[in-house]
Amino acid sequence: MSLTLATTLHRCKPSILVHLAISPPKPLLIANPVEAGLFPILLFLHGFLLENSFYSQLMQHIASHGFIVIAPQLYKLPKTDASDEIKSTAAITNWLSEGLSKLLPQNVKPDLSKLALSGHSRGGKTAFALALKKLNTSTTLNFSAIIGVDPVDGLGKAVQISPPVLTFSPHSFNFNMPVLIIGSGLGEVQRNPLFLACAPKGVSHEEFYSECNKPAWHFVAKDYGHFDILDDVTKGILGKSTCCLCKNGNSRKPMRSFAGGVIVAFLKGYLKGDNSDLLAIRDKRLVAPVDLQIEYSV
Amino acid sequence: MSLTLATTLHRCKPSILVHLAISPPKPLLIANPVEAGLFPILLFLHGFLLENSFYSQLMQHIASHGFIVIAPQLYKLPKTDASDEIKSTAAITNWLSEGLSKLLPQNVKPDLSKLALSGHSRGGKTAFALALKKLNTSTTLNFSAIIGVDPVDGLGKAVQISPPVLTFSPHSFNFNMPVLIIGSGLGEVQRNPLFLACAPKGVSHEEFYSECNKPAWHFVAKDYGHFDILDDVTKGILGKSTCCLCKNGNSRKPMRSFAGGVIVAFLKGYLKGDNSDLLAIRDKRLVAPVDLQIEYSV
Numbered sequence: 001m002s003l004t005l006a007t008t009l010h011r012c013k014p015s016i017l018v019h020l021a022i023s024p025p026k027p028l029l030i031a032n033p034v035e036a037g038l039f040p041i042l043l044f045l046h047g048f049l050l051e052n053s054f055y056s057q058l059m060q061h062i063a064s065h066g067f068i069v070i071a072p073q074l075y076k077l078p079k080t081d082a083s084d085e086i087k088s089t090a091a092i093t094n095w096l097s098e099g100l101s102k103l104l105p106q107n108v109k110p111d112l113s114k115l116a117l118s119g120h121s122r123g124g125k126t127a128f129a130l131a132l133k134k135l136n137t138s139t140t141l142n143f144s145a146i147i148g149v150d151p152v153d154g155l156g157k158a159v160q161i162s163p164p165v166l167t168f169s170p171h172s173f174n175f176n177m178p179v180l181i182i183g184s185g186l187g188e189v190q191r192n193p194l195f196l197a198c199a200p201k202g203v204s205h206e207e208f209y210s211e212c213n214k215p216a217w218h219f220v221a222k223d224y225g226h227f228d229i230l231d232d233v234t235k236g237i238l239g240k241s242t243c244c245l246c247k248n249g250n251s252r253k254p255m256r257s258f259a260g261g262v263i264v265a266f267l268k269g270y271l272k273g274d275n276s277d278l279l280a281i282r283d284k285r286l287v288a289p290v291d292l293q294i295e296y297s298v
Numbered sequence: 299m300s301l302t303l304a305t306t307l308h309r310c311k312p313s314i315l316v317h318l319a320i321s322p323p324k325p326l327l328i329a330n331p332v333e334a335g336l337f338p339i340l341l342f343l344h345g346f347l348l349e350n351s352f353y354s355q356l357m358q359h360i361a362s363h364g365f366i367v368i369a370p371q372l373y374k375l376p377k378t379d380a381s382d383e384i385k386s387t388a389a390i391t392n393w394l395s396e397g398l399s400k401l402l403p404q405n406v407k408p409d410l411s412k413l414a415l416s417g418h419s420r421g422g423k424t425a426f427a428l429a430l431k432k433l434n435t436s437t438t439l440n441f442s443a444i445i446g447v448d449p450v451d452g453l454g455k456a457v458q459i460s461p462p463v464l465t466f467s468p469h470s471f472n473f474n475m476p477v478l479i480i481g482s483g484l485g486e487v488q489r490n491p492l493f494l495a496c497a498p499k500g501v502s503h504e505e506f507y508s509e510c511n512k513p514a515w516h517f518v519a520k521d522y523g524h525f526d527i528l529d530d531v532t533k534g535i536l537g538k539s540t541c542c543l544c545k546n547g548n549s550r551k552p553m554r555s556f557a558g559g560v561i562v563a564f565l566k567g568y569l570k571g572d573n574s575d576l577l578a579i580r581d582k583r584l585v586a587p588v589d590l591q592i593e594y595s596v
Contacts, residue, residue, distance in 0.1 A: 008566075008575045009559030009586055012362035016331040020354060021401055023328070028321040033314040056318060064310035103319055103400055261307030268306075277306045288307055 024099060025091040026072040029053055031063035036107035040114035040271040044071045047121025048078060054234045061260030067267060068110050081162045085126045086135050093139040114271045116145040124151025125165050131175045134163040145270045147180045147263060150187050150226050153203045155196060166203060172211045180266040181209040182259050185222035189247040198226035198246035215298040219262055221255050221290040228255035254289035322397060323389040324370040327351055329361035334405035338412035338569040342369045345419025346376060352532045359558030365565060366408050379460045383424045384433050391437040412569045414443040422449025423463050429473045432461040443568045445478045445561060448485050448524050451501045453494060464501060470509045478564040479507040480557050483520035487545040496524035496544035513596040517560055519553050519588040526553035552587035
């Protein structure tokens, strides 16, 4: 019996150590600058019945300004309850310090001390639920800012998705971080009498903003709809449905460009200490590509 | 309006290109040698109600002999039908060439031309279903060898899991690659009258082997059970259940060591062109840690 054979059948070969790696708990789409550097991170949660890839243009816009944008695919078929999505988001957050740098080009480094949380539609609700520790889910990394892109908490005040986030009490959100809420003016409009509005009034951006504390920013693009931040082309059955479920604007590009731009301005302000773009948007020194209503409390 | 502002709100910043990365379609556990080199790959599919982490000792044993072992978590709650698992395995296979090297240490290179497919229990069935193109699912990489570790195709001849793999006709497997089938002698024994056997006779290792063509190897560890290739300690509700659902041997280590060793010997033979260990096991020049029945057709 040779040593080689005994080693093969009985135990690990001592000359080669083994490394065990764990990939992310959910599939991720990642947009990152190719330029070398240390960049803040934005975790972005997709909306109901949507795929992370539908946000690729928005993600690339944000990433091109020096951010690493990470969009998990939280589910394909959602449950009524959002608990699994919240837990998955926490698990992904906890995985970042262990695994993210392995998925990036070698000279692109994630700055784990500058992490923002965001989501669109139901993903916005999930982001706030995690930030508010609604399930007592803790994360090993702290979030420094939170963004809701047309966030929605259910079908109406009496039909919130569990766990509910909105309390209908002003300034009730008891976390300590700056907030950006982006709203779509047409989100609360029914496309036709057969469909519900995609972002029903009462459980959408206005109510989310009203429950925030300082500092908080609220930008509403009046003539655009709930899906107008998505890619121009979204494939598959789910992708095709985005044409027709919501009341949308005439084209997605202006709303998507604005959303990407104001997210960049907000993150530059609160994660990079340069609020010049955010103030210029507020003061309308820049003509935005969409008609805007602006509120803020700083 | 400064250029910076216009850039922020309207479009991607031209000076930083963006890279979009896609992480694996399912979470993966990966065991790889830390030593530098180019290594063959073994894709390993977990069994019914089991987690990929339950195989960490087996995976590390195999990896330590110079292989990259990749175990996806295909599901937590399985469906009756195995179609999703087969499609996910194909998707993971297709992702390997794009993403695997990013998850490995820099000097550990995957040899995509030497890829083997394997699985335990229901995972073994899934592996064969993919190799047999049961759903007409094709992969961009070819498999060079296949391994079933106590594979099971349902509860009995009349209760196969869809899509069925076994045809009950000898030598029906019409793929062209070497096969290793590892069986557990106690897998077909009911632990008590309340439970079904974990690997019921008729849809288990014997039938899988009988439907193979040359070259094929069949090793059965007589006094060990269906779960005896798992880690000594398996956590959580699912992990704890592995103590008591199947008729098992007295300890897992001998069976797990044998399974790891014979997988290494088989892969060395067919992927690395060195069949010395495999022949030594066949000829009993090595005392295996378990009592063996051996069949082969080469």
